[in-house]
Amino acid sequence: MGILIKNGLIIDGSGVSGIEADILIQGDKISQISPNIKENAHHIIDARGKIVSPGFIDIHNHADLTILEANKAEAFVEQGITTLLACVCGIGVAPANEKVKQYYFDFVNKAFCSSPDLYENMSKFHEALEKKGVSINLAFMIPQGNVRACIMGTDTRPANESELNEMRKIVRENMKAGAFGLSTGLVYPPGSSTSTEELIEISKIVSEYNGFYDSHMRNEGAGVIEIGMNELIRIAREANVRAHISHWSVISRYKYEELTNKAINLVNSVREEGLNITADLTVYDDGFTSLSFVLLPTWVYDDFEGNLSNPEIRKRIKKEIFDKLYSMFLSDAPFSMKIIPKFLLRKKIIPLLSKGVIVIYALKNHEIEGKTLYEILSTLYPEKELEDALLDYFLDEEGGIMIRIQQKNEDLSMIPLFKQEYVSPSSDAILILGRNTHPRAFGAFPRVIARWVREQKLFSLEEMIRKMTSLPASILGLSDRGIIQEGKKADIVIFDLEMINERGTLKNGCQPPIGIDHVIINGQITVLKGKHTGTLNGQILKHIRQNVD
Numbered sequence: 001m002g003i004l005i006k007n008g009l010i011i012d013g014s015g016v017s018g019i020e021a022d023i024l025i026q027g028d029k030i031s032q033i034s035p036n037i038k039e040n041a042h043h044i045i046d047a048r049g050k051i052v053s054p055g056f057i058d059i060h061n062h063a064d065l066t067i068l069e070a071n072k073a074e075a076f077v078e079q080g081i082t083t084l085l086a087c088v089c090g091i092g093v094a095p096a097n098e099k100v101k102q103y104y105f106d107f108v109n110k111a112f113c114s115s116p117d118l119y120e121n122m123s124k125f126h127e128a129l130e131k132k133g134v135s136i137n138l139a140f141m142i143p144q145g146n147v148r149a150c151i152m153g154t155d156t157r158p159a160n161e162s163e164l165n166e167m168r169k170i171v172r173e174n175m176k177a178g179a180f181g182l183s184t185g186l187v188y189p190p191g192s193s194t195s196t197e198e199l200i201e202i203s204k205i206v207s208e209y210n211g212f213y214d215s216h217m218r219n220e221g222a223g224v225i226e227i228g229m230n231e232l233i234r235i236a237r238e239a240n241v242r243a244h245i246s247h248w249s250v251i252s253r254y255k256y257e258e259l260t261n262k263a264i265n266l267v268n269s270v271r272e273e274g275l276n277i278t279a280d281l282t283v284y285d286d287g288f289t290s291l292s293f294v295l296l297p298t299w300v301y302d303d304f305e306g307n308l309s310n311p312e313i314r315k316r317i318k319k320e321i322f323d324k325l326y327s328m329f330l331s332d333a334p335f336s337m338k339i340i341p342k343f344l345l346r347k348k349i350i351p352l353l354s355k356g357v358i359v360i361y362a363l364k365n366h367e368i369e370g371k372t373l374y375e376i377l378s379t380l381y382p383e384k385e386l387e388d389a390l391l392d393y394f395l396d397e398e399g400g401i402m403i404r405i406q407q408k409n410e411d412l413s414m415i416p417l418f419k420q421e422y423v424s425p426s427s428d429a430i431l432i433l434g435r436n437t438h439p440r441a442f443g444a445f446p447r448v449i450a451r452w453v454r455e456q457k458l459f460s461l462e463e464m465i466r467k468m469t470s471l472p473a474s475i476l477g478l479s480d481r482g483i484i485q486e487g488k489k490a491d492i493v494i495f496d497l498e499m500i501n502e503r504g505t506l507k508n509g510c511q512p513p514i515g516i517d518h519v520i521i522n523g524q525i526t527v528l529k530g531k532h533t534g535t536l537n538g539q540i541l542k543h544i545r546q547n548v549d
């Protein structure tokens, strides 16, 4: 009985060369690997000419926002992902209380055009998922935004000692329930107003459970080192915690190579010193995010409509937006640019940047989707200066504007970062059910194999598969997944190296890839000949303290 995979080229995830052999799966495990297995099986897969790999592990995914509705997770499973980590970037559906519901998620929902059910804690969320059934293995972080909002709502002041204690309690409770660590989104509220010291304090609890600190850093642009990475390293050091850089990016208009090299040297040197720092990389040169979540200060959401309609308050909002853009994009500008007075830069920066921003999805006005922000603002608000037009646009869309922004350089930055042995690819998927999204939600993993292995030959297939499987498994501390070995869980992908590719486009990001024939999750065929079978055999993974060394 069981499943027998015949004649495939097995690339086991460890990075070593592939071998041709058969694999016998019984129950949820790989029971035998050897040539010419003669066992009777109820399902025989002929994998001749195909690659047999461990299922891909996506270490950065926003699936928690939609997984209860989209519990078959077709977008992810059909691209070969068998395990994913969610509740990242400091945002997630658990833990939540009335304060989170009332304040925090009010604007998360606005910003991300979603309205998921929220759960009091990780255990309740796990229960709901187990009851519903899911197709994919799910692991979760504790989102710091929720933790802080549970205690402080949208207050931006520093936490006092008793509030800090309450936060420690929440982190402890959820670590005990099996969370893998703490995630932060330090460009988004309320992470953006959280001090490093506060993050160190709650990360100490994560460290007690040998979880990891996973951060969308405070700055990924010109200040990526001084503001972003130095903070992450300080937290790793002072909280004595493993730290992971979410979607590692170095975004610079002027000094790509220099900044990228510095970033790499910094991580390598602290790793040598003994700090456990890892990273993942989103494999597209553009980002996908919520425009309002990135740009608007936290306090605006306290009274979204009121603040954005009040002329005096609008002045303050415009200034804060400019300061943020300046620190992200201009602080490394050449001297000739820096001597331009700020009031003049203010006139230039939004026209300049908005030409590189494409609106993929807007809450109300769908007709403008696919156009640049610049075109949209100048068409919809022809009478207004762009700064004002932008605020009106936020108001009219209630903040629900998802954008794609061209920002990274593949050759000068992404590939050098990705070449580091401790960097995994990730999808950073955000699904908006029934609407368009960035193609990465459907095709990030096939894309990297097609583009960086088959076409550009930058990585061997063995190394790429290691980065997609055993590396993220080790970051998560999953000792029974991410590798094809007798006795390990049977999470397996079978694909055609000549065929595999993504199919998503800017106009339609929601297209399944090609070249992935079978996906097996916990010993059950979940994708057959490229199509989801409806099988719900995913598990909710729980971090166990003693599992990690």
Ligand SMILES: [Zn+2]
Residues within 6 Å of the ligand: 088, 089, 185, 216, 246, 247
């Ligand atoms: Zn993020």
